[in-house]
Amino acid sequence: MNDAHEPRVRIEPWSADDLWLLRRTNTPEMTEHLGGPETEEQLLSRHQRYQDIEKTGGRMYRVVLVPDGEVAGSIGFWEQTWRGGKVYETGWAILPEFQGRGLAADAARAVTEAAGAAGAHRHLHAFPKVSHPASNAVCRKAGFTLLGEADFEYPKGNPITCHDWVIDLTPDAPEADPAGAPTATG
Numbered sequence: 644m645n646d647a648h649e650p651r652v653r654i655e656p657w658s659a660d661d662l663w664l665l666r667r668t669n670t671p672e673m674t675e676h677l678g679g680p681e682t683e684e685q686l687l688s689r690h691q692r693y694q695d696i697e698k699t700g701g702r703m704y705r706v707v708l709v710p711d712g713e714v715a716g717s718i719g720f721w722e723q724t725w726r727g728g729k730v731y732e733t734g735w736a737i738l739p740e741f742q743g744r745g746l747a748a749d750a751a752r753a754v755t756e757a758a759g760a761a762g763a764h765r766h767l768h769a770f771p772k773v774s775h776p777a778s779n780a781v782c783r784k785a786g787f788t789l790l791g792e793a794d795f796e797y798p799k800g801n802p803i804t805c806h807d808w809v810i811d812l813t814p815d816a817p818e819a820d821p822a823g824a825p826t827a828t829g
Contacts, residue, residue: 665690733758
């Protein structure tokens with residue numbers, strides 16, 4: 644039996660060999676809340692962005708099961724301008740055969756640690772669609788705070804309503820502004 648304190652997943656940096664994972668997550672069921680599957684050209688472009696994301700202050704990872712090393716999905720964080728300030732945003736995709744086990748929440752906790760260690764921004768936000776109960780549950784289980792609803796276009800030209808979830812990457816700092824407004828450290 645797995646001890647509650649033992650990690651069930653680890654996150655490993657995205658590599659050139661991970662295009663297969665993008666293809667596995669590019670199905671109608673996996674992209675239902677993201678505007679639908681992308682073309683092969685869009686996938687190749689996304690894969691290149693994932694490989695280059697560190698140049699813009701973010702990181703992408705594959706989610707790997709511990710101890711067997713099986714790849715269960717992807718997660719990452721990237722810089723985003725939100726409500727007049729710079730924050731990190733996160734998003735994930737767990738393969739269907741691994742869903743429903745709490746692995747996405749474990750991965751979200753791991754990526755929160757990684758974003759905090761990167762140190763460029765004070766807040767990490769997630770913006771799952773209001774109509775996506777599983778991703779909203781991941782945010783809650785991973786320790787994010789729900790700030791309310793927000794309107795977006797994703798993909799471009801497709802208006803959606805999301806929940807704005809946030810976690811303070813520097814919880815010991817005084818007077819955190821959960822809206823992500825610029826601070827002395829963010």
